[in-house]
Amino acid sequence: MTQAAFYSLIAGALAGIGIYGLITQRHLLRRILAVNVLGNSVFLLLVALARRHPDYVDPVPHAMVLTGIVIAVSATAFALVLARRYYAETGLNHLPEDEE
Amino acid sequence: MIDWTFDLLLAGGLLGLAWQIVASRILFRSVVLFIVFGLLMAVTWARLAAPDLALAEAAIGAGITGALLLSAYRALLPDRDDGGEGGSPPPAVPPWAAVGVAVLVGVLIAGIGWAVVGLEPPEQTAGRLALAKLEASGVENPVTAVLLNFRSIDTLSEVVVLFVAFLAARVVAQDLVHAGPGDWLRASRREPLLVQPLIAFIAPMTVLAAGYLLWAGASQPGGAFQAGAVLAALGVLLRLTGRLRPTEETSLPERLVLVGGLVLFSAIGLASAGVASAVLEYPPGWAYELILLIETALTLAIALPLVLLFSGSGGLRGEVR
Amino acid sequence: MALLDALSAGLLLLGGLFFLTGTVGLLRFPGVFDRLHALTKADNLGLGCVVAALILQAETGWVAAKLVLIWMLALIAATVSAHLIARFSLRARGGARRTPP
Numbered sequence: 448m449t450q451a452a453f454y455s456l457i458a459g460a461l462a463g464i465g466i467y468g469l470i471t472q473r474h475l476l477r478r479i480l481a482v483n484v485l486g487n488s489v490f491l492l493l494v495a496l497a498r499r500h501p502d503y504v505d506p507v508p509h510a511m512v513l514t515g516i517v518i519a520v521s522a523t524a525f526a527l528v529l530a531r532r533y534y535a536e537t538g539l540n541h542l543p544e545d546e547e
Numbered sequence: 548m549i550d551w552t553f554d555l556l557l558a559g560g561l562l563g564l565a566w567q568i569v570a571s572r573i574l575f576r577s578v579v580l581f582i583v584f585g586l587l588m589a590v591t592w593a594r595l596a597a598p599d600l601a602l603a604e605a606a607i608g609a610g611i612t613g614a615l616l617l618s619a620y621r622a623l624l625p626d627r628d629d630g631g632e633g634g635s636p637p638p639a640v641p642p643w644a645a646v647g648v649a650v651l652v653g654v655l656i657a658g659i660g661w662a663v664v665g666l667e668p669p670e671q672t673a674g675r676l677a678l679a680k681l682e683a684s685g686v687e688n689p690v691t692a693v694l695l696n697f698r699s700i701d702t703l704s705e706v707v708v709l710f711v712a713f714l715a716a717r718v719v720a721q722d723l724v725h726a727g728p729g730d731w732l733r734a735s736r737r738e739p740l741l742v743q744p745l746i747a748f749i750a751p752m753t754v755l756a757a758g759y760l761l762w763a764g765a766s767q768p769g770g771a772f773q774a775g776a777v778l779a780a781l782g783v784l785l786r787l788t789g790r791l792r793p794t795e796e797t798s799l800p801e802r803l804v805l806v807g808g809l810v811l812f813s814a815i816g817l818a819s820a821g822v823a824s825a826v827l828e829y830p831p832g833w834a835y836e837l838i839l840l841i842e843t844a845l846t847l848a849i850a851l852p853l854v855l856l857f858s859g860s861g862g863l864r865g866e867v868r
Numbered sequence: 869m870a871l872l873d874a875l876s877a878g879l880l881l882l883g884g885l886f887f888l889t890g891t892v893g894l895l896r897f898p899g900v901f902d903r904l905h906a907l908t909k910a911d912n913l914g915l916g917c918v919v920a921a922l923i924l925q926a927e928t929g930w931v932a933a934k935l936v937l938i939w940m941l942a943l944i945a946a947t948v949s950a951h952l953i954a955r956f957s958l959r960a961r962g963g964a965r966r967t968p969p
Contacts, residue, residue, distance in 0.1 A: 452660065453554060454558075455656075459657025459658070459660065462653050465565070466652045467649035468570075479616075483612070494592065500674075506689035510690050525712045525715050527616070527619040528716040529719055531721065532720065
């Protein structure tokens with residue numbers, strides 16, 4: 448098993464954990480964390496596939512993931528501002544459809 | 548054999564941390580373990596021969612995101628001290644469905660990777676083409692060449708996304724009295740003894756480090772993103788220690804910095820349409836200088852929105868303590 | 869040469885051992901101050917051993933100097949963080965009157 452294949456498997460496992468957290472957790476902050484784990488798993492897949500060539504390291508996925516990291520932090524920052532405003536307006540830490 | 552031990556340990560750490568982040572009952576533990584997860588991802592990038600990514604992940608993914616999350620954790624914590632959730636109510640989705648979806652998604656991601664690795668790598672990939680044209684791009688670092696020369700449209704769009712996130716946060720954000728950390732600064736008028744020496748030492752060194760990362764990005768791992776993230780970290784430190792106070796209005800220099808990277812990048816790109824052959828293509832011989840100019844503007848245009856997103860305000864002003 | 873590699877390996881293992889004791893202290897000690905004590909002593913020493921091992925492997929003197937600089941910066945960060953944590957914990961128990969400088 449090459450390094451690319453191994454880290455692809457790890458990326459898959461991380462994606463599964465992230466989706467599981469996104470679906471089952473109620474607290475908004477936990478959901479944001481789960482989305483970040485999911486995003487990191489996709490980045491890991493891209494960079495692992497950049498290593499599949501035997502003679503060189505592909506720089507294009509590296510550039511894409513670098514852009515992706517900055518976009519992920521922008522989205523996380525905005526999501527956190529939304530969550531804070533939502534909490535200030537309603538006093539809830541979760542979405543109303545998640546109450547039983 | 549030693550290599551595989553390291554890879555297995557790294558993978559075990561990543562998966563263990565991810566599980567703890569998602570399944571831990573204490574919210575604070577999830578947030579802190581996420582920061583550790585970011586650092587372990589940086590080690591993974593270094594292991595996968597992506598040093599630029601390792602630098603960026605450590606600064607942005609672990610550092611800035613960690614600061615944002617901790618600040619939001621303080622704000623979202625209800626007044627009762629039971630960890631923020633009051634036990635764990637049963638989730639709305641039955642566990643077997645959630646596990647099923649998780650397994651499907653995991654198999655999808657891993658399957659894509661496995662299938663692509665099994666294929667014969669094609670002869671003419673974009674990466675091979677980029678490496679072949681590296682001397683003509685003006686820089687020696689292939690990632691910088693791809694970011695600022697071959698795929699500069701992506702970098703332009705990414706700066707737009709960061710700017711739009713800042714604007715959106717301004718629309719949704721609360722009043723300044725709730726803006727980010729700072730309440731505790733009013734409670735104790737005396738600050739800890741070691742903070743001033745720390746700032747006196749760290750601030751110049753950080754500016755130096757950011758400038759070096761920007762300059763060295765042309766030939767070694769580094770570049771505008773990493774330098775911008777390091778400057779943003781300095782901004783977060785100054786905001787936390789009270790050297791920078793939040794203001795409601797964005798001052799004119801701040802506005803110029805916020806849009807400056809975007810405007811400069813677009814202007815150079817459009818001007819090149821007249822001098823060179825296409826939009827966003829540099830005139831031959833000028834590539835290195837123009838890339839350095841754009842990267843300088845981008846560094847500031849990345850650092851300032853990140854600091855403002857952390858502080859939750861429209862602007863910052865200096866304050867002498 | 870082999871002696872240098874053996875020395876580096878030994879120092880790396882020693883550093884790992886220090887980190888291990890620091891982490892065991894973090895997990896097993898009951899209070900904030902005990903944990904701070906275990907972490908700051910063991911982790912800084914562990915980082916020092918790791919950096920020393922890497923200095924033995926460095927190609928030029930500039931790389932060794934940069935490694936020492938990294939160690940000093942980590943030391944400074946750990947010092948100020950420990951000071952702030954301890955100060956906060958002390959104030960949380962004793963109120964504003966007991967706040968040390």
